[in-house]
Amino acid sequence: MLNPATGAPYESWQELFASNDYILVLIMFSAAAVLLVMPIFYGIKSYQRFYPKSLRPEYMLYVGQMAYFQSLSPLEQKRFAIRCQIFINTKTFIPRGGNGFVLVPEMIAKIAAAAVEISFGFPKMGFEHFSRILIYPSDYYSRITRQYHKGEVNVRGMIVLSWASFQEGYAKDDDGINLAIHEMAHALKLENRIENGDYQFLDPQWMRELREEFKRLSAMQSPMETTIIRAYAMTNIHEFFAVLCENFFERPGTLQQEQPQLYSIISKLLMQNPLAQKDVSMASSKAYALSDFSGPIKRN
Numbered sequence: 501m502l503n504p505a506t507g508a509p510y511e512s513w514q515e516l517f518a519s520n521d522y523i524l525v526l527i528m529f530s531a532a533a534v535l536l537v538m539p540i541f542y543g544i545k546s547y548q549r550f551y552p553k554s555l556r557p558e559y560m561l562y563v564g565q566m567a568y569f570q571s572l573s574p575l576e577q578k579r580f581a582i583r584c585q586i587f588i589n590t591k592t593f594i595p596r597g598g599n600g601f602v603l604v605p606e607m608i609a610k611i612a613a614a615a616v617e618i619s620f621g622f623p624k625m626g627f628e629h630f631s632r633i634l635i636y637p638s639d640y641y642s643r644i645t646r647q648y649h650k651g652e653v654n655v656r657g658m659i660v661l662s663w664a665s666f667q668e669g670y671a672k673d674d675d676g677i678n679l680a681i682h683e684m685a686h687a688l689k690l691e692n693r694i695e696n697g698d699y700q701f702l703d704p705q706w707m708r709e710l711r712e713e714f715k716r717l718s719a720m721q722s723p724m725e726t727t728i729i730r731a732y733a734m735t736n737i738h739e740f741f742a743v744l745c746e747n748f749f750e751r752p753g754t755l756q757q758e759q760p761q762l763y764s765i766i767s768k769l770l771m772q773n774p775l776a777q778k779d780v781s782m783a784s785s786k787a788y789a790l791s792d793f794s795g796p797i798k799r800n
């Protein structure tokens with residue numbers, strides 16, 4: 501930068517300010533202001549992302565209608581709402597399939613609520629590995645399996661859902677079939693194995709018990725014929741866990757009556773008990789203040 505008066509470079513700030521080169525002074529000031537303000541601006545933005553104070557009204561409209569949400573105490577409801585907003589703030593929701601199928605707040609709210617529902621017993625568990633949620637209008641064709649799918653979860657950090665099947669799952673809320681819970685259960689189990697902030701939160705003792713039960717039932721001639729748990733559960737341990745979770749949330753009373761042992765294992769694994777939501781509350785929640793449940797979605 502040359503001083504027009506002397507033709508030589510500026511040697512000091514004083515010389516620059518005294519030079520009457522206002523445009524240059526203005527540019528320097530603006531640059532300094534931007535450099536100072538930008539980090540503060542991004543700092544505030546990132547704080548708001550991880551520490552929302554509430555759930556935005558356009559989402560609350562749908563979350564407030566959920567049976568699970570309504571079964572919670574007012575304090576737990578507030579915590580649930582904040583957890584939904586953190587989930588929404590930290591994931592990208594992508595509509596797929598074209599033909600005017602667009603993302604609406606109802607989809608975002610209900611998908612977030614399903615994720616928070618299954619993980620509500622774990623403080624700050626936020627599906628860290630999963631950053632993208634793909635939503636198809638209805639069941640979609642997979643070129644890999646050459647079949648139509650309702651949903652899937654993959655190791656690359658994606659949760660894929662058919663919106664029609666998602667809606668069906670909550671419309672009939674006592675048949676033990678719920679796509680959202682099923683896929684979130686797969687995501688939860690996968691998340692448990694991936695070394696990140698959300699890692700090994702499922703108690704190994706109860707995972708062992710679950711595998712034992714699965715082995716015991718697999719060894720039977722027609723294991724699930726007389727129970728409410730659909731036969732698909734016996735495909736493998738992952739499907740067993742996912743189908744049990746569906747029953748655990750959709751018809752906890754029946755599951756507990758028919759399979760008290762399985763109910764108890766899932767309840768201990770997920771650290772929550774839908775049958776005693778208001779009284780017993782989450783096993784872990786009493787030890788934490790409300791503020792502990794927002795913030796970066798990592799386990800302590």
Ligand SMILES: [Zn+2]
Pocket residue numbers: 682686738739742
């Ligand atoms: Zn499955």
